[in-house]
Every structure is written in structure tokens, then in C-alpha cells.
Amino acid sequence: MAGIRALQRSDLPQVSTLFAQVMGGASAEHVAPYFHRILFEDPWADPDIPSLVHEGPDGGIVGFIAASTRRMVLDGRKVRMAVSSNLVAHPDWRSKGVGALLNRKLLGGPQEFTLADRANDDSRGLWLGLGGQELTGRSIAWFRVLAPAATAGELVGRRSARLGRAARLLSRPVDALGGRLVPPPPRPAGSTEDLTAEVLAEQVATAGRRLRLRPDYDAEYLEWVLGEVRRLDRGALAARLVRGPQGRVLGWFLYLLTPGGVAEVLQVGVTGTDPDPVLDHLVAHAAAQGASAVQGRLEPVTAGLIGRPGVVVRKNARALVHAEANVLGLLSSTTALCSHLDGEWLVSHAARQ
Template identity: 30%
Template sequence: MFQKTFRKVDTLPSTLVPYLGTVFLDHPWADADIRSKVLVGAAGKVEGFIGVFPMRLEWEGRSLRAAFAGSMMVEGHERNPLAGARLLRAFLAGPQDISLTETANAVTLGMWQKLSLPPDLGYSLNWLRIFRPAEAAVNVMEMVSGVARVLRPIGSFADLVVERSGLSTLRAPVSPARRVQFQDATREEFRDAVLTLKDAFPLRPQWDRPWLDWLLDHAAQKRNFGEVAWRVGLSRNGELAGCYGYFGRPRGIGRLLQALCAPAVAGELVDDLFAHADQSGCAGLRGAGHPWLTPDLLTRRTAFLGRTYYLAHARDKALLQPIQSGQALITGLAGENWMRLIGDSFD
């Protein structure tokens, strides 16, 4: 069902089933009370599924049970148009303190809205920064048909001509370090930076080193977007000020995995992120909503688009205040985008 819904193929890769089991059933924060949901028809056949990933958050010294909903699918939706709504209601009726999804599409968004649950605009602002327009266009065409890869040399040549002609360019300038100096980091250094910087967010995951290592191990397995670059930023007195990690490959459109920083240096993080991705050969870079970066993204030739939507629900409405104010760490590694189910392929 997953392959038919999201990959439009009938073949079942040998690695997909164990991966689904690991992600949804056998992971460090598995919760016997918060499970994925299946819809079983009258004949006993599974007709729908919604993957549910439990997580632990903390807020004002309180430990919260959270659940992320993703990978919702229905077989024969035309015959059973209410199946998706039934799965969603079953998910929201769970024992979790807060229900979240980082990757809702337009159909899922409509289901939440019928329940009077609006999207969170700050975390739904997906963004795209193009460095090489022709190569980026070829990259998009390749997503539709692999045959388009024969156009790569033409795209590279077109971007080179524009750049050398002195016409307006979208290339990201390399800005001199001001208050923060960013540098390449190991995955372990990035992990430790995340564990330190997360405490600036009122609503945040209850991460420790083993759990964050587990997430990073899974994120590093995603290969369709390229290799992961880890960077940390230090202030002039050597204090940690920011960090980010993104997937990237030459001629491809990179994907931001996670970025954390003090608000005062968000502009410097964005400048370094764009310059590093550009110098690494990426045709462009995209990311999900990081509200603490949005003001600086707006002023750096960044386009915003509504491709996926962030949705949150809690019976205690006070839990939603940090999300509505953009002060919650609930995206990227703290959300769903580390999963291979989002954008990766299986053998």
C-alpha cells in the first residue's frame, strides 16, 4: 500500500518492511499506548494505514507524550471516501498530550480543517533558495522523468554563461564572519551542539545522546538528497552560537535537515548555509519551516511555498502557545524529516 500510494509502483523492496517496523514499532521511544493505526474492511482486509511516531517533549519542566502522524494511505479511496477521516480521528483520540504532523499534504490539511484544526503558518512556510536556475530546472524535471538527466550539461553551461556575462546572478555571496565563525563539524560535534542549543526553546524534545544518535543514524542513511554536511558556529569568545546540517549534492537541490541558533545570529547562519551549499555545487536549497530563520530568509532572495503543512492539536491549548509563537523545536530532527520515508528510495 505504501509503494502504490507514494511511489506509484507495485514492487515491494526487501528493505522497506523492516524499516517500517523499526521506525513505527521498535525504536527508543516506542510507546505501547501510542501506535500506528490500520483500517480493516468488512472482509478482514487492511484498507488504510496511518503511521504514528511517538516522541517525548518537555515544556516548563513537564514531560509530554507527543505523537507525529505521517504516511497516511487508503486503498480504494473512491469506494471509501471517509476512510482517511476515520484514521485521522483515531489518531487524534489517542492518549498523547499533543498531536503533530510536519508533512501534511493538501488532502490531509482539508481533513484537519474539517475538524476546525487550522495549520500553523510559521512552521508551514516551506522555502526554496535557487543558486543555479538552469540546473535547478533540470533537477525538477528529473523528479518527473529520469531521462531529463541528459540535460545536465546544458543546464550547467547555461548557468555558466549567465554568470560570466555579468548578468544578474542568484549565487550566494561568501560573507565575512561577523559575530560568528561557522566551521565544518563531525556528526558527534553537531549532535552535542544540538543538545546544547535546544534548551533555548520552551517546547523541545527530551533528547539525550543515545536517542539523538539514533535519529542521526537514520538521517544519514538517506541518500537521494546527497551527503550530509554538518556545521557549527562559534562566537568570538568561543561560545557555541549555532549549528546546521543539510543534505546536498552537486547539481541537486539540497534539503535542510536542522538549523539551530540564537535569534541574534540567524542572519549569519543563513548566509553561511547558503554560501556553503552554493560552494558545494548545489543548484538550490530548500527547507521546511524554521520560524527563527524566516525573517532573514525573507531578505535573501528566498521563495516561500505551501507544499507541506504543519498541524498541531492538543486538548490543553496552552501547549500550542510555543508553536503559535514560533518558539517550539518540532521540525527536522524534532519532527519527521529525518525519516527515509520522506524523499528516499528503498532497494
């Protein structure tokens, strides 16, 4: 019967075929196990907030929206954030309300608020029509350039593989000559060390005394998330705890160093109120690993990088939220921790499978 219902494991072959058909380039055979892992094996998967399918009159699936639950603490209260992702409608069923109805059903769930932070312009239209808002700051990406020609080659390569190869070939000698065009990486005082899932959970809980909105991490969940990040095979994961010169913990950072040389920031956290030393350690660490640039999203914790020499900004995927005014306000402030690690980033790799 036509209508919306919760996704079942047995729907995955059909959903993956639909997804691969809509998102050219994805292979249904690889998408199905990926969806199985990120939607059903997630330790925080919550049957109250299921992914949804829209059936057509003959029972075939004509639309899909993925939902993931993130446990959060809001002003000391345990709440749930739903992360919406991978919305698709069958090409024969476009503009008939399938996407809007799936979105509306998900937004109406029992969660405190809902986030889609890798969205495109089509999703933005749907969300704004359903009472959502755009977090315009989080829709901006920044790059701290370390090797300008290599960064340019990588960015060109994201649009055209052929031009990217040519640009990368030229980049090495150009960067060797023009390295002085950008400031060298900072040399921050203090040190960094490996950050385990257990320590990250502890640090977020400790920093949580200052944060009004944060993830409610536990080691089991973080082990799973970090395992999935590694499984994406998109580069080497760096997870570091930052200490100041006296050994006090100042914060932490996690990034993926992609084969193109861009260090993609997944999370920056600070224990105090000054993120600058942690950001300096992040850039210095990525530079020491050979990164040509560090790329992040404009979040309150990384805002201090904007305007610094060597930092450029660019349009990013849209960050959309459906929330009450208090949560909206917190998400734009330094008293919230809600990073790529918590949003859609992890679950947005289906099209690359």
C-alpha cells in the same frame, strides 16, 4: 473483526502491500523492512502511541496510519508529540470513513499534541474536520538559489525526469554565464566544525533554557535518527556546529546534499536570538560543497532569509497540527525548535523504497 487496532510486526507484509498498491512506485518488499526500522526500531517508539490498522469484516487490513513518538520539553515539562504519517486507505474502501477514523483514533491518544508536516490536501481536509489546524508558515518552502539554471533543472526534474535531464545538461554553461544573476554566497566570520550526536543533544538542551518547546534529545536517539537519514541514501549529510569569530557557539545546522545539488535543510538551531550568522554559515557551507541551491522550510528560525536577494519561495507539503492553543502559538514563534528532523520527514520516505 472490523475495526481499528494497533499495528503488529506480523502485519507488516500486508500493510506494505497495501501501501505499495496505494502509492504507485513503492515496492512492498522494500517498504516492509523500512516500516520495521522506522516504526519498531526507533528508540523512542512508544507502545502507548502505536501505529494503527483498520481491519475489514474479513480481518484483512483496509487502512493504515503510522505513528511515531517524539519526546519534547514544553515549558520545562516532559511531553510527547505524536507524528502521524503514511495514511492510506484501500481503493475499494475509499470515502467510507477509514481514513477519518484512523486519524481520529491517533489524534485522541495520550500525547500532548500531534503533527503531520508532509501532508497533502486530502489529509488537510481530514485534519481540519477533526479539529486540527494548518501551520501555514511551515507549509511554505524557500530556496536560496546559488546556481539558477541548475536549480531550475532540479526543480523541473522533480516533475519530469526527461525534461530534468535536458535542463541539467543546459544548466552548466548557462550558470557559468549567468552566475552574476544571484548574489554570491556570504562570507561569514567565524567557523564551522563537525557536529556529533552527543554535541547536538547538549546544544539543544543548553539552548532549551531559551526555548519553550524543544526536542528532549539523547545521544542514543540522535545516533539512530542520523543513521537512518544516512541510510535513506538521498545524499551526503552535513551536520555542523557554528562558532563566531571569538569561538563562541552560535548555533548549528544539518542538511542533506542531494545528488541533484540541492542542500535540503533538516534543522537550524541557534543558541542566542540572532539566527543570521548561522544562516550565513549554512549557505556558505552548502555553496562550498557545490550545492546549486539550499532548500528549507519557512520556520521562525529561517524566516530572516525571506526577501533576501537570491531567495525564492514556493508551496510546500502541508504542516498540520492538532494541539491546544499554547502549543499552536509556540510552534509559530522563535521559542520553539521543531524541525524536519523531528517531524514527518524521516518517516515519509516509504514511497521511495
